[in-house]
Amino acid sequence: MTADTLIYQKSHHGRRATAQAPAAVVACDIPAQFLRSPPPLMPEASEMQVVRHYTRLSQKNFSIDTHFYPLGSCTMKYNPRACNSLAMQTGFLDRHPLAPEATGQGFLACMYELQQILKTVTGMKGVSLTPMAGAQGEFAGVAMIRAYHDARGDQARREILVPDAAHGTNPATAVMCGFSVREIPTDAHGDVDLAALKEAVGPQTAGIMLTNPSTIGVFERNITEIAAIVHQAGGLLYYDGANLNAILGKVRPGDMGFDVIHLNLHKTFSTPHGGGGPGAGPVGVSERLLPFLPIPVVDRNSDGRYRWLTEQDCPQTIGRLSTFAGNAGILLRAYIYARLLGREGMQRVAEFATLNANYLMARLREAGFEPAFPKRRATHEFIITLKKQARELNVTAMDFAKRLLDYGYHAPTTYFPLLVPECFLIEPTESEDKDTLDGFVAALVAIQREAEADSARVKGAPYTLPVRRLDDVRAARELDLIWKHDNA
Amino acid sequence: MSNIPAQLKYTRSHEWLEQRADGTVRVGITDHAQDLLGDMVYVELPEDGRVVKAGEECAVVESVKAASDVYAPISGTITAINPALAGAPEIVNSDPYGDGWLFCIQPANPAEIAQLLDATAYEAAAQDH
Numbered sequence: 001m002t003a004d005t006l007i008y009q010k011s012h013h014g015r016r017a018t019a020q021a022p023a024a025v026v027a028c029d030i031p032a033q034f035l036r037s038p039p040p041l042m043p044e045a046s047e048m049q050v051v052r053h054y055t056r057l058s059q060k061n062f063s064i065d066t067h068f069y070p071l072g073s074c075t076m077k078y079n080p081r082a083c084n085s086l087a088m089q090t091g092f093l094d095r096h097p098l099a100p101e102a103t104g105q106g107f108l109a110c111m112y113e114l115q116q117i118l119k120t121v122t123g124m125k126g127v128s129l130t131p132m133a134g135a136q137g138e139f140a141g142v143a144m145i146r147a148y149h150d151a152r153g154d155q156a157r158r159e160i161l162v163p164d165a166a167h168g169t170n171p172a173t174a175v176m177c178g179f180s181v182r183e184i185p186t187d188a189h190g191d192v193d194l195a196a197l198k199e200a201v202g203p204q205t206a207g208i209m210l211t212n213p214s215t216i217g218v219f220e221r222n223i224t225e226i227a228a229i230v231h232q233a234g235g236l237l238y239y240d241g242a243n244l245n246a247i248l249g250k251v252r253p254g255d256m257g258f259d260v261i262h263l264n265l266h267k268t269f270s271t272p273h274g275g276g277g278p279g280a281g282p283v284g285v286s287e288r289l290l291p292f293l294p295i296p297v298v299d300r301n302s303d304g305r306y307r308w309l310t311e312q313d314c315p316q317t318i319g320r321l322s323t324f325a326g327n328a329g330i331l332l333r334a335y336i337y338a339r340l341l342g343r344e345g346m347q348r349v350a351e352f353a354t355l356n357a358n359y360l361m362a363r364l365r366e367a368g369f370e371p372a373f374p375k376r377r378a379t380h381e382f383i384i385t386l387k388k389q390a391r392e393l394n395v396t397a398m399d400f401a402k403r404l405l406d407y408g409y410h411a412p413t414t415y416f417p418l419l420v421p422e423c424f425l426i427e428p429t430e431s432e433d434k435d436t437l438d439g440f441v442a443a444l445v446a447i448q449r450e451a452e453a454d455s456a457r458v459k460g461a462p463y464t465l466p467v468r469r470l471d472d473v474r475a476a477r478e479l480d481l482i483w484k485h486d487n488a
Numbered sequence: 489m490s491n492i493p494a495q496l497k498y499t500r501s502h503e504w505l506e507q508r509a510d511g512t513v514r515v516g517i518t519d520h521a522q523d524l525l526g527d528m529v530y531v532e533l534p535e536d537g538r539v540v541k542a543g544e545e546c547a548v549v550e551s552v553k554a555a556s557d558v559y560a561p562i563s564g565t566i567t568a569i570n571p572a573l574a575g576a577p578e579i580v581n582s583d584p585y586g587d588g589w590l591f592c593i594q595p596a597n598p599a600e601i602a603q604l605l606d607a608t609a610y611e612a613a614a615q616d617h
Contacts, residue, residue: 415553472552476529
């Protein structure tokens with residue numbers, strides 16, 4: 001492929017594209033002194049140039065629509081086309097977020113039912129759909145923990161416990177909400193170290209943030225005991241929903257004793273994601289956190305009409321997280337996905353996600369790769385460690401990852417979680433067929449042979465992509481993202 | 489195995505500690521740790537004069553792979569930080585035990601030093617990680 005020029009570099013003064021041109025005169029009531037002059041610097045290109053430019057860029061994507069994408073802890077699964085087309089009906093697309101409730105009953109009904117579905121599938125007592133991404137969901141969840149302790153006059157609880165196998169954003173969220181973080185170690189088989197947990201809890205404990213299954217791809221077997229220890233100490237349990245795909249319709253966080261949960265709809269409920277969103281991170285809560293849910297939430301009156309609940313209805317709410325009510329288009333796609341699957345379909349998601357992960361782990365083990373937790377059954381994802389290859393062949397996990405791109409596979413998550421050296425965190429999801437999984441194993445076996453015969457071949461990868469091995473170090477040390485227009 | 493000088497003391501979290509003639513100790517991260525982390529892109533150091541407890545987070549080393557906390561191996565007061573690292577974090581990779589040191593501590597309780605690992609014990613502890 002050729003090196004790309006920017007659309008601005010293709011610009012010639014006076015060239016026009018009818019289809020993409022802005023309407024000549026748009027009636028507006030913005031006072032003249034606020035209108036800009038001169039007009040903004042826009043590229044001037046022909047219609048064909050514009051079409052080719054963006055089509056070519058789109059072809060450079062490594063995406064779930066073009067490649068197997070086993071990015072652990074990210075649940076890169078198929079986004080059904082039906083969800084897209086149904087969510088793009090004009091009744092949804094043209095609805096103004098400030099339109100009166102009376103004209104938006106259909107949309108509100110969808111949001112209400114999505115709240116109900118998420119409550120049922122997680123075992124929580126209340127759900128708010130408003131957080132606009134997983135990170136904002138986490139923020140809302142931990143803010144509710146803080147609001148709960150503050151409402152009880154229990155201001156001494158300022159520490160959040162985070163196991164080292166939890167999702168990487170958890171400690172960052174706790175700090176954002178004004179807590180200090182204490183890390184809890186993992187034992188040799190991937191469970192939380194209970195002795196260390198017992199020692200860590202106390203009157204300073206606000207709560208614990210857990211990902212279950214954890215980021216090492218195993219189910220936390222002592223979860224009920226962990227819940228008891230933290231609850232007895234007066235703390236609350238936070239569930240990071242990043243890995244809900246493994247247990248969807250099978251086990252419910254509410255039944256495990258969790259008080260608050262966020263869900264990544266763009267993972268488990270298959271809305272498009274990657275590259276920064278838009279996402280959706282609804283939060284679910286147990287009884288005691290219900291008053292603190294972020295608003296707005298949809299309620300159903302006794303006459304069957306739907307309405308938004310606001311500050312007047314929820315005086316203890318942690319407040320609003322966005323101008324309106326979350327990413328409506330993403331919430332709709334998740335709603336449609338959930339309705340298409342139904343209860344049995346959701347269970348099949350969990351069954352096939354775990355079956356695919358365990359099949360892939362077994363095949364890779366047979367092929368000589370080393371699982372990080374060989375005694376544990378995988379959940380929806382698992383870890384292999386390439387420390388032997390790094391030590392004996394000087395070929396690292398990053399080298400394997402880059403070479404996989406040449407074979408037409410997106411690399412798994414690398415070097416995360418940090419507690420396993422030279423690791424690949426592999427999540428195939430339920431979307432993939434056996435042929436694809438077998439092809440991925442064959443690619444890794446081929447790369448292993450290359451590494452043994454000619455390690456330089458692997459270390460020089462990738463060879464077939466628009467760019468070769470990037471200099472991450474220089475990019476991080478000398479970050480430069482500014483492009484200046486010649487005429488600016 | 490990586491370079492583990494015999495005259496230094498170590499922690500399980502991969503810090504090294506060197507006792508100096510003026511009674512202070514110098515702290516850095518081990519060759520093994522810098523090798524695991526890979527190319528450094530940023531080092532955040534504690535403020536001069538800060539009082540730290542043993543095991544307290546007091547610096548961050550960030551590589552292309554990860555940002556990692558550095559813990560105070562012993563309790564005391566920070567008496568110096570390495571000014572060269574702000575412009576050249578890669579020194580931690582090239583010379584982890586020398587020019588790549590992070591900070592110095594005036595020990596509050598010198599007896600804590602004896603409880604740290606020696607080179608042999610650190611080598612055993614670092615075997616897998």
